[in-house]
Amino acid sequence: MPELKDLPTPDLREFHERCVNDFAAFRTRAMKIDMTRGKPSTAQLDLSNALLRLPENVDYHLADGSDARNYGGPVQGLPEARELFTGLLGAPAYQIIVANNSSLALMHDCIAYALLRGVPGGSAPWRDWEKTSFLCPVPGYDRHFAICEEYGIDMIPVEMTGSGPDMDEVERLVVSREVKGMWCVPKYSNPSGDIYDDETVRRLAAMKAGAADFRLFWDNAYALHNLSDARADILNILEVCEQAGAPDRAFVFGSTSKITFGGGGLGLFASSMANVAWLAGAMKKRSIGPDKLNQLRHVRYLKDAAGLDRLMESHRDIIAPKFRAVDGVFNTHLEGTGAATWTRPEGGYFISVNVMDGCARRVVELANQAGVALVPAGATFPYGKDPRDRNLRVAPTYPALADLAPASEGIALSILLAVTEKLLSERN
Numbered sequence: 001m002p003e004l005k006d007l008p009t010p011d012l013r014e015f016h017e018r019c020v021n022d023f024a025a026f027r028t029r030a031m032k033i034d035m036t037r038g039k040p041s042t043a044q045l046d047l048s049n050a051l052l053r054l055p056e057n058v059d060y061h062l063a064d065g066s067d068a069r070n071y072g073g074p075v076q077g078l079p080e081a082r083e084l085f086t087g088l089l090g091a092p093a094y095q096i097i098v099a100n101n102s103s104l105a106l107m108h109d110c111i112a113y114a115l116l117r118g119v120p121g122g123s124a125p126w127r128d129w130e131k132t133s134f135l136c137p138v139p140g141y142d143r144h145f146a147i148c149e150e151y152g153i154d155m156i157p158v159e160m161t162g163s164g165p166d167m168d169e170v171e172r173l174v175v176s177r178e179v180k181g182m183w184c185v186p187k188y189s190n191p192s193g194d195i196y197d198d199e200t201v202r203r204l205a206a207m208k209a210g211a212a213d214f215r216l217f218w219d220n221a222y223a224l225h226n227l228s229d230a231r232a233d234i235l236n237i238l239e240v241c242e243q244a245g246a247p248d249r250a251f252v253f254g255s256t257s258k259i260t261f262g263g264g265g266l267g268l269f270a271s272s273m274a275n276v277a278w279l280a281g282a283m284k285k286r287s288i289g290p291d292k293l294n295q296l297r298h299v300r301y302l303k304d305a306a307g308l309d310r311l312m313e314s315h316r317d318i319i320a321p322k323f324r325a326v327d328g329v330f331n332t333h334l335e336g337t338g339a340a341t342w343t344r345p346e347g348g349y350f351i352s353v354n355v356m357d358g359c360a361r362r363v364v365e366l367a368n369q370a371g372v373a374l375v376p377a378g379a380t381f382p383y384g385k386d387p388r389d390r391n392l393r394v395a396p397t398y399p400a401l402a403d404l405a406p407a408s409e410g411i412a413l414s415i416l417l418a419v420t421e422k423l424l425s426e427r428n
Helices: 009-027 042-046 049-053 079-084 103-117 142-150 167-173 198-206 237-243 273-286 292-302 305-334 360-369 401-427
Strands: 033-035 096-100 133-138 154-159 179-184 215-219 250-255 266-270 340-342 351-355 372-374 391-394
Touching (some): 009 401, 033 401, 042 305, 049 292, 079 292, 096 103, 096 273, 103 142, 103 179, 103 266, 103 273, 167 198, 215 237, 266 273, 292 305, 305 351, 305 401, 351 401, 360 372, 360 391, 360 401, 372 391, 372 401
Parallel strands (some): 033 372, 133 154, 133 179, 179 215
Antiparallel strands (some): 096 266, 340 351, 351 391
């Protein structure tokens, strides 16, 4: 069959009628499946249930002999916990902060402190500037954008290319002194699955920023979340920034929220010594210290980098078949129609779908009617506004594997119906 846009009008009407009937039949299944967020499934959470028994009640003591149940200890987190995450963050333990759940809280606090106090290398708090802007690769992570919107930070979208953001555009925009930061999810980007190539990382580190206190908010949320035997490697942004003469440029974030428990993980931060001292100094005023018991149980459960890798292999065994299930159904229903394209990511938590321009909101509406909840169209863009109304974020991890084929069918049928509706309306 030729692409839908190339069908003669009578054939398109006939195809649309089939779509209406197929969609109506699907609705009779009365499904209720949530694909709005990239949450770990129950089976993934069960992998770390041993955490609930740790630390054993006979030993709450840390490596230095202190009692983890009491006050005190370094605001940067337990030394043994910081050592555990050196490989994930690409920094030595003394350049790492291990905090409470979650990395999003650390990102929020970094922006709040920057607005109130400024950051190392800056001449004033960010709030003192007439305008503060962030560069926002799109499609991107809605919770990043929500922090900016909450604090009145202007967001400037930059298109993703398949190997990271459009660097020509980034370099053009970053010369403005009002651009203080940029969101980056460098490995398995949310939701596109992009992996930043070496050139992109080097250009981000070396580009001439108009603001001396410009920061890359480098969110390593999915660095360990591979979906195949392939292991995508990206350059160490802290090392590359150091080599480029901008050692303070990157704030690196991570967490165990999709490694152990989403509701009881650890938030991670790594950066230059100046940035670590800046954040730790601000944190001392906010809290007397982190949850040492949770850090201790993570150290005893994960043990080392090899323990982290073993756990992530178990995660992959659970979620990789889910991504294959979605892709298989999309192939069956959508391949060759021209109604949509979608990613086949090497890792991460999402599949990014682009439908015909002007159809994404209608697809989400129809999918909800079919019992499949998706994140609102536009959520992957600043202010919830996708200028082309085409991007959808599909999150396969949370539903049961058995539910994913019918859920994906519901999404595919919604796409076909929305697209044929639009094509017919344009011809009338």
